[in-house]
Amino acid sequence: MQEDLRSFLAKAERSGKLQRIRREVDPKFELAAVLKKIQTTSGKVALFEKVKGYEMPVVSNVFGSREILALIFDTVPEDVVREFVSRRERQIKPVLVRDSPVKEVIKTGEEASIQALPLVTHCEKDNGPFVTAGIIITRDPQTGIRNVSINRMMYKNENTLGCRMMPPQHLGIIQVKAEEMGKPLEVAVAIGNHPIELLVASTTLPFGYDEFDLAGALRGEPLELVKCETIDLEVPAGSEIVLEGEILPNVREAEGPFGDFMQCYIPVMENHVFKLKAISRRKDAIYQTIQASSLEDMHLLGLSREADVYKAVINTGAKIKAVSLIPTILSCAISIEKQFTGEPKNVAAAAFGCYSWLKYCVVVDHDVNVFDINDVWWAMASRSDINKGLFVMEHARGFPRDPFNIHSGKLAIDATAPLNCWGEFERKRIPGEESINLQDYL
Ligand SMILES: Cc1cc2nc3c(=O)[nH]c(=O)nc-3n(C[C@H](O)[C@H](O)[C@H](O)COP(=O)(O)O)c2cc1C
Known part of the structure; x- marks a missing residue:
């Protein structure tokens, strides 16, 4: 089995860069408050073992320091950008595999519920809990080319999430195309991923490039994907949890406020709506969350841009x-x-x-x-x-x-x-x- 979130957590723990939080925390504010303390002190990866009301543990801060970035790239902190620049040169296409632990539990239709997941409410004025570490995978309905990004998703009810996507962001462009064709846009949301997949999802490639080819380049081997159950898409086989569903055409609903990456609240806006069709997950799945504006968020957004600046300056x-x-x-x-x-x-x-x-x-x-x-x-x-x-x-x-x-x-x-x-x-x-x-x- 390819390296996944779990193998990375084990690696972080061996290097003394994982902090287990054993006391139960409330996913509303308390988890985020403890997380912030860890981020501003040790900067370690945070594994919350007990989350009030849920069976699943929650992980965060996987990009909490440059030392952890170095661990991801098997290098020293000063060389992370150079390593990113050199590895990304040779893109490697993903491969399809048949089996994956993410298929251990599959719930479709009315059996599938987002309520099963320990969604986290981070900030005082956030309109409820948000999915913040979901990798959104979709395909351009005209070209069939895959796009991968991270977009926040606001909890609305057991099978509905709000989602912000605006052109020029590629998911927004692709959604407009589907809408013009009068079609819902199929999307898969993979949660609980190896850091490389999160990194490529946060990287802006030229439109029409598949971020999973970049994942292959950064991993040095093809990323393994597995087919979804109810939609025509593939997701990383190492994911912990996958939501399958679609973005409804011509539907916009109030979404927000949300404490975003600039440390301010994005106000309520008319944004898109995701309808759930199925959830698949590991039996003992780990849920992942990212605190917007944390160093983790900045590293995720920053590394590929640092690489671009590095190259341009050279x-x-x-x-x-x-x-x-x-x-x-x-x-x-x-x-x-x-x-x-x-x-x-x-x-x-x-x-x-x-x-x-x-x-x-x-x-x-x-x-x-x-x-x-x-x-x-x-x-x-x-x-x-x-x-x-x-x-x-x-x-x-x-x-x-x-x-x-x-x-x-x-x-x-x-x-x-x-x-x-x-x-x-x-x-x-x-x-x-x-x-x-x-x-x-x-
Ligand atoms: C934690 C996190 C949350 C993000 N949330 C959003 C979001 O809600 N909307 C958005 O447009 N971009 C968001 N981004 C930024 C995009 O994921 C990023 O710019 C990505 O490269 C866009 O993908 P694209 O190249 O396919 O356009 C987020 C990034 C991170 C790391």
Whole structure:
């Protein structure tokens, strides 16, 4: 059997990166509150063993730190982006398998109920519980090409979920096509997946590319898929739970509010409606949830975009060391070995050009840790020259949900030291500080 969520959890536990939560938690707010504590302290993967009112455990924070990302890619934290860039070069098509543990329990029609799942309510003003880690799989009704994405789904009743999907997001484009043909759009929602599948679902490929080919590339082997029971789609064979159903044509209903990735509530909007046809799952299924705006969410959304920025900066001829879109994905820090004065502006222009959501880009020297926002601030304070080092782009394309028109400007900050003045800017260090173990001195 191929690597799945369970084998990854076992790997995380062996590496000391899994936190079991043994006390029972309420899926309404309490689980999210404990999760947030873990996210802001240890950053470990969180496995909630007992969830009030449900048999199923709940897992979250599978992307809670760069160390966990490194575990996914079997590398060190500094090399995760380079590894992503090199692995994605050779796409590998998925293969179909006959059997999967996700078929251990199958409920169709009236027997199928979303109520069986420990859906989590994360935030105070969320309109009830949401599915937040569901990988939505569908096919373009004209071309037959598969699309895979993550979209939040709001609980409405035992067989109905609300779902937000808007063009230019590909699921939205595909739904419009189906609607124009007067057809419901068949979708499968796979929950409880190996991190690679979540990552590819959060990656925007050019329209018409199958994200599961990217999963093969990142895994280094074809992703195994299994057929659905009631719809003409395939899902990852390693999934814990699969909802099968369809998005109704010409139906929109109130959905939201929902505390989203920018840490604000998305207001109530008229959004799409998913009708359940079947649920299949493992006997001892693990439910998965993601807290919007957490570091996990940012890593999921950020990694493929960091890879794009990395590639674009390399193409300028720059000697890039690292790039980070954490903690907001609308701002980025890039470290380089500067070769000429003005190079940070070329670097920032490349980043803005390849990733339109980017609003701020800070370029720092190679001795600055871009994964440590304190270090980036230090570089800005101690090395940037505001008179020469700013570069503003007005009215460019920015983050698309922008009702107040505040996201279309871009600012780059050159926070590198002046060229050939390293003697004045080299950071002081204490010999041996890296290897000190304080316990030895206590
Ligand atoms: C946890 C999570 C929840 C998301 N929810 C939504 C959503 O509700 N609507 C949406 O348009 N995009 C959402 N996204 C972003 C899309 O999944 C992502 O942009 C994806 O690449 C879009 O797929 P596409 O390339 O097929 O358009 C979410 C991403 C994550 C990580």
